[in-house]
Amino acid sequence: MLRHLHSITLGGRLLRAARAKRRWPHLFRAQERLAVLSGHGTQIALVRPTVSPLGLREANLELVVTLLEEAGVDYFAIRGNSDFRSCIAVAEADRDRVAAALAGCAERGPVYLTACRGDAAVGPKALSGSRRGRHLVREATVLRVGMVWSDPAGSLVLGLAYGCDIEFWRPEEGRLVAPRSNRVTEDVRFDEPRVTVPVSRLTGFAALHTRRTRLVRTIEPCADALPEDVRFPVDVVYTWVDGNDPDWQRRRAAYGHGGYHTESANAARYISRDELRYSLRALEQNAPWVRHVYVVTDRQRPAWLTDRHPRITVVDHSEIFDDPEALPTFNSHAIESRLHHIKGLSEHFLYFNDDMFLGRPVTPSDFFLSNGMTRTFLSPSQVPRWERTLGDRPVDAAGKNNRRLLLDNFGSAIVQKIRHAPYALRRSVLEEIEQQFAEAHRQTSLSRFRSADDISIPSSLYHYYAYFTGRAVPSEITFAYLDLAKPEIQRRLGILLARRDRSAFCINDTLSDGRDVARQTAMLSRFLKAYYPVPSPFERKEGEVR
Template sequence: MEIRHRLAGPAGTLHTLLVRLRLWASARLWALRSARARRHLRAHTRGLRPVSCGPLRLYGRTVADYTAADAAAADLGSVSHLLETAGIPYFLVPSDPRDGAPRHVVGVEESHRDQVLERAARHLARTGGYVGAVGPDGDVTTAVLWADGRLPRALRRAPVLRTGVVRLGPAGQVLGGLEAGCDIEFWRYGRESAATASTDPAWLTVPGRQLADVFGTALIAPRRNPVSEVLPVTARQPARSAAPRGVPTFAPFAEPGMHEVRFPIDAVYTWVDGDEPAMAAKRRAHQERSAGVIAARETGASRYTSHDELRYALRSLRMYAGFIRHVYLVTDSQIPDWLDPEAEGLTVVDHREILPADALPVFNSHAIESRLHHIPGLSERYLYFNDDVFINRPVRAEHFFYGNGVARIPLSPMKLGVGAPHPLEPAPNSAGKNAREVIRRFHGRYVTHKSLHTPHPQLMSVMREMESHGIEELERTSYSRFRSVGDVAPVSTLHHHWAIATGRAVPADYRYRYVQLGTEDMERRLDRLAAGEDVDFFCLNDVDTAPADRAAAHAAIRRFLERKYPFPSRFERRAQTPSHPGAAGASGPRGRGIWRETCP
């Protein structure tokens, strides 16, 4: 029925189906032909496990630790060592800093292709590494293990190859798959490319018949890069790259680009354990005197319950955002028992250090956010995280800021609505409406959209400027002990739109997933994230989980997070690290088959 439906579909569907079937059949045939070599590889190489990447059947290597940056450096190191020991000249090709993957690219002259493949097959066959052909969209279209022996024609002729290792966590989960690795581009001389220049590559502006005369001795790239696809002899002065440090390249490729961020970026987290008896008693005592200012769901127990999210949020930061200079954790005379407050790169900041004494104690995130820019030593540009916000895959500093310092703002498609703030509406709506009034008063602009629950790029100069104006709503928020309809949203709606109105920020696209705890679709959304959903960030938000559902929700997200982020960050006391649930079997702790050993 499915095939009949696809055949009757719109034009092009049949062709797509046939292409997919052909790729699947080719991959299966290759796997059968190479079965003996794979059995030998697995028998003689420890730590390998079979994985599926779509129709492709590869092996992954179990690793003892993982960060995306370290993995990329290791893959580059393997390729560099291979080429250097073989005496094959190569050069680092710059990648787009706005591309999240920290993947490195090296260029090699086309004349060295056979030598590269022969040496690679000989030296990488015992590692369990793969080699794949990279398509025009940057994805791997087909891949095999180096141990499989002779490469298929599509790989032997591909203009760009990717090689690396599929890295697995302790329970067999894929941490880095075919989206990682190191790319090898085969560059041709102009005289070799002249015959196909009229159709490929399309980016050349010089007609093909003139290419040999104009660019005969120039090196021509097989695809785009941020600097230049044509390197004449005069531009090929040897140089060394700054990052990664010391890799051979050419002088134009070693220069910092306009988009590259070269200023420090810190991260700020806010955290509280509302279940701790003394904290809970203090909150109840003040809450009795503050009743009725806003809907009960905004001050309920779920708002202050710790599901240990911070531990895994910091792990996600370490795994996928290696550009962060320093982490500041803002708390109320508390630290998690697993946290090492003396860890390198971490500063614990108490509310007393940044909030007025007569505003304490405070149980309102809006009030705390209004004073984050008073943290001593904080960089001018920083990222603000709630402890329930996680990084899902590698991101770079350029995801949040342009090279000139302009912030990239995560505006939501959801609107604030119109009318006055109301105690029964969600607190972000009320706080956003109040911020809208501030922006209208100072800048004559009308704010319509909320912000996503993602990392928030912040400019200290914007926060200080707003504070210097003595904005009544902002000052009132600093003294708002609990969430109130009179609050503003300091680090989201107010900061973001003030920055946009003054030319210091622009809206940007953030790929994001929201998961609310205790809802019917919670497990389905977690399953999608576990399977490698195509998002940069996700939020596990506990809005008003029913007491009867809280224990089950807590257990589900703990299993998910431990599998997603299995390795401790440097901020943890190592003896406190929890065990890995589900490590005994690939089907996972829930037995529903969602923890498949597949590439995202």
């Protein structure tokens, strides 16, 4: 369910394309620099090989600031209510000069405008310099300005959700008064001192650890950190296995059938469909604030993963298990019990399975409170209430074991499972759990395959333990869980791609019998390539030697 994309230089909506080519001839030195997209209204997009929400946010801020500075318009950036858009304040008295600057901008390329009521866009957008565009600049108290970007295939199209808002502040008794609420102040003195700060000071959606962010002019009240700002570093940990690797298969086969339950022995649990590649693309696109990524594996490394990027480290099981007799292990519960032993891992981190994906931009505060607490996303699914039985699935057996530990220590019987979304964790709490529940923790870490006696730590036990000890809080996240074995999977993937409205989703496969792997893999590959078309910096460049 991709938006349809026509290259202007190749045809499609010919009249509009011809007009665009005459209007912006400097943009047509190479084919497909501009495109007309149809689907949700016609719009002209800049086609770029690298498209990202952060990149567009920064480009739109640069565009507006440059226009205002060239026009001699005084301005200051403020902290708006969205981390994904910039916000610039100008005096109402400068409206005519802003209008002239935006009209001149129309000669440089396609820039769109729309009016805002509060934080919501109102009415259709218009090209700057058009009749409606000129009307919007004359009338709007808040004007959203920005470009539309698209990847070459037209599957990832980003627009004014990452624009730059221009607010017209009105004079009132020696002060400038904001036209809408923001996160800092509703008015400022005419002579409020201006200061220059990194853009990252004004938003939680910034690449703090990968680049120097742009400096921007603001006012002193906006230059200080706010109580809700998450200012500590956040890392990400993945666990990954390639079940198609013959060496890994031989190691696993040497230890028998692989577990007490058919689900834990199911080969579908270990199939690699290149999910990690696309989960990393999702991470880079939607969480550029992540400091470092660790991929935990068993003597494996994805062939496409570069070894030259400073922000990613492959960690072998032997580096986190202190008992060599525990290895090799094929038990995710055991591997997860050792994550806090990763050297260099930050206190606060997110744990992903490779079948977890970020579906849209997020900020650290979606997973952590600024005081260090972690957010817990409770699932509507329940841990079965009856006693443990031989027929329990591994996830249910571990949940019941968790419940017994928590009931004995805190007098509370857990019922709900935790969503299979990225898990927000603290290293120090995991260390405490290892000490507090030493015997159960040790048995789990030594269990080569999933056992009925396992506890599940980062996916369940941690969150309740942290909550009972005052270090976690129940929260919500827009989430989808999709099972590849279900007959409606293709329809649900299509809806997810069309809407792109979930902060996180999981595409899991625990029940397949292995006979439909080729079809499922092809279907999933088409979906992931369309959802995440832009390679991450963690992938090998073409021609890069391993």
